[in-house]
Amino acid sequence: MTGPELRSGRGAVSTTAPRPAARLHPGTGAEAPPAARSQVARPVGRPGVLRQRLGLLGGLAAVLLLAAISLFVGVSELSVGDVLTGDLDDAQRQTLLASRVPRTVSILLAGSAMAVVGLVMQLLVRNKFVEPSTAGTTESAGLGLLVVTLLAPGMPLLGKMGVAAVFALAGTALFLLILRRIQLRSVVVVPLVGMMLAGVVGALSTFLAYGNDLLHTLSSWMTGDFSGVVRGRYEMLWIVAGCAVVAYLAANRFTVAGLGQEFTTNLGLNYRRVLALGLAIVAVTSAVVVVVVGGLPFLGLVVPNVVSLAMGDYLRRSLPWVALVGAGFVLVCDIVGRLVIYPAEVPIGIVVGIVGAGLFLYLLLRRPSGAR
Amino acid sequence: MALLGAAAALVVLGFLVVGAFDALALLVPMRVERVAAMVLVGVAIAVSTVLFQTVTENRILTPSIMGFDALYALIQTSAVFFLGSGTVNGLAPPLRFAVEVAAMLVFSFLIFRWVFGGARRSLYLVVLVGIVFGVLFRSLATFMQRVIDPNEYLIVQDRLFASFNAVDPTLLVVCAAVVAVASAWVWSRRRELDVLALGRANAVTLGLEHHRSTMAVLLVCALLVSVSTALVGPITFFGLLVANLAYLVAGTHRHAYVLPVASLLAVVTLVGGQTILEHVFGLDTVLSVIVEFVGGIVFIMLLVRGGRR
Numbered sequence: 001m002t003g004p005e006l007r008s009g010r011g012a013v014s015t016t017a018p019r020p021a022a023r024l025h026p027g028t029g030a031e032a033p034p035a036a037r038s039q040v041a042r043p044v045g046r047p048g049v050l051r052q053r054l055g056l057l058g059g060l061a062a063v064l065l066l067a068a069i070s071l072f073v074g075v076s077e078l079s080v081g082d083v084l085t086g087d088l089d090d091a092q093r094q095t096l097l098a099s100r101v102p103r104t105v106s107i108l109l110a111g112s113a114m115a116v117v118g119l120v121m122q123l124l125v126r127n128k129f130v131e132p133s134t135a136g137t138t139e140s141a142g143l144g145l146l147v148v149t150l151l152a153p154g155m156p157l158l159g160k161m162g163v164a165a166v167f168a169l170a171g172t173a174l175f176l177l178i179l180r181r182i183q184l185r186s187v188v189v190v191p192l193v194g195m196m197l198a199g200v201v202g203a204l205s206t207f208l209a210y211g212n213d214l215l216h217t218l219s220s221w222m223t224g225d226f227s228g229v230v231r232g233r234y235e236m237l238w239i240v241a242g243c244a245v246v247a248y249l250a251a252n253r254f255t256v257a258g259l260g261q262e263f264t265t266n267l268g269l270n271y272r273r274v275l276a277l278g279l280a281i282v283a284v285t286s287a288v289v290v291v292v293v294g295g296l297p298f299l300g301l302v303v304p305n306v307v308s309l310a311m312g313d314y315l316r317r318s319l320p321w322v323a324l325v326g327a328g329f330v331l332v333c334d335i336v337g338r339l340v341i342y343p344a345e346v347p348i349g350i351v352v353g354i355v356g357a358g359l360f361l362y363l364l365l366r367r368p369s370g371a372r
Numbered sequence: 373m374a375l376l377g378a379a380a381a382l383v384v385l386g387f388l389v390v391g392a393f394d395a396l397a398l399l400v401p402m403r404v405e406r407v408a409a410m411v412l413v414g415v416a417i418a419v420s421t422v423l424f425q426t427v428t429e430n431r432i433l434t435p436s437i438m439g440f441d442a443l444y445a446l447i448q449t450s451a452v453f454f455l456g457s458g459t460v461n462g463l464a465p466p467l468r469f470a471v472e473v474a475a476m477l478v479f480s481f482l483i484f485r486w487v488f489g490g491a492r493r494s495l496y497l498v499v500l501v502g503i504v505f506g507v508l509f510r511s512l513a514t515f516m517q518r519v520i521d522p523n524e525y526l527i528v529q530d531r532l533f534a535s536f537n538a539v540d541p542t543l544l545v546v547c548a549a550v551v552a553v554a555s556a557w558v559w560s561r562r563r564e565l566d567v568l569a570l571g572r573a574n575a576v577t578l579g580l581e582h583h584r585s586t587m588a589v590l591l592v593c594a595l596l597v598s599v600s601t602a603l604v605g606p607i608t609f610f611g612l613l614v615a616n617l618a619y620l621v622a623g624t625h626r627h628a629y630v631l632p633v634a635s636l637l638a639v640v641t642l643v644g645g646q647t648i649l650e651h652v653f654g655l656d657t658v659l660s661v662i663v664e665f666v667g668g669i670v671f672i673m674l675l676v677r678g679g680r681r
Contacts, residue, residue: 193675195500196671223514353508354515361505
């Protein structure tokens with residue numbers, strides 16, 4: 001690859017993201033030096049666009065391949081040839097349509113949506129280490145589910161999700177309130193507070209569950225598991241897909257909102273509205289995933305960070321990748337969980353927890369130490 | 373101090389006799405073991421937390437927040453996983469305990485060394501890393517528990533839930549000896565600890581061999597943590613609560629006051645809390661959950677206030 005090509009192609013946006021806040025004069029966005037503007041929106045050369053699209057297609061193909069593998073992993077016999085020629089008996093067709101397909105589709109939806117939601121949170125809070133499980137969102141949704149199960153066990157699934165979403169929203173709002181009060185905004189204090197808050201909410205849930213003999217139920221809820229996903233239950237996850245699409249359309253607004261209230265207002269955006277939209281997306285997605293699947297810890301934290309390491313922070317380009325990598329990551333974890341103690345399976349939440357925590361530690365420790 | 377001592381004696385007595393007046397002779401001996409366990413654990417957690425905070429010069433980091441309880445759970449599970457429950461239960465309790473403590477010591481010392489040996493890292497980074505380590509250890513332990521067969525899993529589960537109900541008497545004696553020796557050593561070094569608390573530069577200026585001192589104290593810490601976790605399992609925030617209360621109550625940084633106050637507070641809280649829960653609310657093992665809830669809130673408040681001296 002030659003020099004100019006490099007500039008117009010993959011290197012068009014420097015991988016160390018330009019922080020517009022540092023470049024644009026705060027409060028006077030209009031007076032930004034021209035250099036800065038060209039940094040943010042430099043026209044991208046044709047070969048670059050083509051290569052990006054090819055890359056995305058390649059990624060998509062890889063994820064689809066994984067999804068196909070995931071379809072054929074399981075206890076009942078299904079052969080690839082039979083499925084392609086339609087040569088199935090009734091039992092096999094039932095297995096495929098009522099269990100395998102819903103499972104794989106829900107993995108794709110939940111994985112990509114949780115990754116995207118993590119990215120949205122990181123933009124809004126301007127912190128690389130925030131995601132639903134490090135902000136008390138997931139735990140709050142779990143508490144909501146527990147409360148609604150205790151008070152109104154007969155409520156339909158959608159109602160339960162609604163309650164869980166309200167709790168998740170309240171928990172996240174509380175987290176943001178606490179953050180406002182904190183003097184020391186070091187990078188790692190933010191997730192620290194969130195995890196503590198999650199612990200407090202979790203203790204509350206444990207106490208409630210203990211008093212009502214639901215401890216076991218609670219722990220199985222909070223551990224992500226796709227084995228219970230069947231037709232008639234997973235359709236709710238399409239709500240999540242809708243949320244992800246909205247997040248993509250509003251991505252630039254979230255970026256701007258991350259730069260602070262004054263800056264946002266100066267650009268003519270309603271800061272509160274953008275923040276509310278972002279929080280709603282986060283809460284609804286987390287609640288739906290917790291109710292249908294369970295917790296997938298660190299997913300929304302690890303995936304966007306890995307993508308950002310690989311291709312920088314130009315959101316328009318990285319968001320589809322975040323969704324793809326999220327889906328692929330969960331697919332791989334799920335296949336591993338299903339094969340380790342075949343024919344039984346290890347819940348995916350545990351596999352994701354191990355891999356996610358390991359990667360999170362790596363991300364934490366590769367930063368230069370001593371940053372206070 | 374005298375007041376606290378009296379309170380501690382009172383709650384211990386209370387725990388022994390409350391609700392047992394018609395069957396004193398039968399119930400009191402049964403309860404003695406449990407009270408002894410609680411007193412030991414209280415002292416061990418209080419002393420180790422205060423020492424740890426002295427050495428690391430902060431108010432929010434405690435050994436258990438650094439993921440040691442989770443490490444303990446992982447060691448327990450690994451033992452059953454790799455050796456099978458037959459082998460593990462075949463060992464005499466003191467021997468099993470010795471092996472577990474040895475493993476804990478090795479691992480915790482490695483983590484201490486890694487955190488405090490090299491470049492000075494940000495305190496908050498260290499805490500966060502500790503917590504994530506905790507999550508990792510817990511996930512690994514859960515993973516192993518799923519992979520071993522269900523009967524074995526029950527055996528592990530029995531030994532992991534923090535409870536003072538099933539304490540092995542021989543274990544108690546061993547633990548008591550360990551805690552007594554460690555406490556005596558700490559007491560004899562109380563003035564040295566006061567100097568340590570002044571920070572590295574000041575301590576060196578005053579003629580203290582800082583590095584050696586620190587390592588010795590950390591080793592004792594790890595030993596005490598192992599004892600308390602092996603005795604009852606994880607209680608994450610207890611040390612944080614007790615230590616910070618003790619700083620408030622004692623009104624001084626001198627270890628001659630802080631250490632006893634913290635220990636007595638720990639005993640009062642543990643035994644008192646357990647008594648109230650058992651006899652007033654009829655609940656059994658949820659003390660750890662309540663401590664978790666209150667401790668988490670205190671921790672967040674400390675963070676909001678800045679958490680440094």
